[in-house]
Amino acid sequence: RKEVEQDPGPFNVPEGATVAFNCTYSNSASQSFFWYRQDCRKEPKLLMSVYSSGNEDGRFTAQLNRASQYISLLIRDSKLSDSATYLCVVNIGTNAGKSTFGDGTTLTVKP
Amino acid sequence: GAVVSQHPSRVICKSGTSVKIECRSLDFQATTMFWYRQFPKQSLMLMATSNEGSKATYEQGVEKDKFLINHASLTLSTLTVTSAHPEDSSFYICSARDQGTNTEAFFGQGTRLTVV
Numbered sequence: 688r689k690e691v692e693q694d695p696g697p698f699n700v701p702e703g704a705t706v707a708f709n710c711t712y713s714n715s716a717s718q719s720f721f722w723y724r725q726d727c728r729k730e731p732k733l734l735m736s737v738y739s740s741g742n743e744d745g746r747f748t749a750q751l752n753r754a755s756q757y758i759s760l761l762i763r764d765s766k767l768s769d770s771a772t773y774l775c776v777v778n779i780g781t782n783a784g785k786s787t788f789g790d791g792t793t794l795t796v797k798p
Numbered sequence: 799g800a801v802v803s804q805h806p807s808r809v810i811c812k813s814g815t816s817v818k819i820e821c822r823s824l825d826f827q828a829t830t831m832f833w834y835r836q837f838p839k840q841s842l843m844l845m846a847t848s849n850e851g852s853k854a855t856y857e858q859g860v861e862k863d864k865f866l867i868n869h870a871s872l873t874l875s876t877l878t879v880t881s882a883h884p885e886d887s888s889f890y891i892c893s894a895r896d897q898g899t900n901t902e903a904f905f906g907q908g909t910r911l912t913v914v
Contacts, residue, residue: 721902728908730905730906730908731891731905732905733903736902774841778895786832788842788844790840790841
């Protein structure tokens with residue numbers, strides 16, 4: 688079983704749609720959680736951190752359920768520019784701990 | 799925010815030659831940096847963890863003699879692909895995390911290596 692598993696996708700949605708991505712992790716010692724966005728042939732960039740209390744940034748909402756070891760990302764009112772691959776990332780330990788990536792979920796928003 | 803700079807962004811080399819990729823943390827010290835590889839339409843795969851002042855830790859299946867890592871200072875790690883072959887063509891990305899827990903990783907711009 689992979690340490691971090693994401694919805695395989697791809698997700699093809701019309702503009703304005705709401706889309707949700709899910710991610711599960713297997714290591715209960717995981718300490719911090721993030722969603723990254725990666726555009727084609729570019730490096731991943733941080734989209735948002737994920738907290739147990741949930742956090743929202745504009746159209747994006749991230750949730751963490753430690754008991755179920757589950758992370759989600761909700762995108763409301765999808766824009767064409769949201770088309771990208773979204774990576775679920777889990778860190779174990781301090782800065783010496785490696786980041787483990789999910790395989791990513793590809794989103795395509797169509798006019 | 800913290801910045802990681804990677805160089806070169808793109809390199810084409812002949813089969814059998816070696817290529818060095820640099821990864822620098824520009825405004826923070828990174829005792830640990832990470833090297834990833836990404837093939838087309840695939841996920842980022844961790845190759846190795848670069849440790850300042852000590853040997854790198856390689857993931858299973860990654861040849862340490864082929865992918866030489868040097869982390870000589872707190873702001874610089876290098877990855878050298880030795881005797882490159884066409885199957886080594888890939889997108890290589892480094893990352894580093896600032897000190898402290900629960901900090902996100904900052905990525906270099908990536909290096910697209912093409913071996914011909």
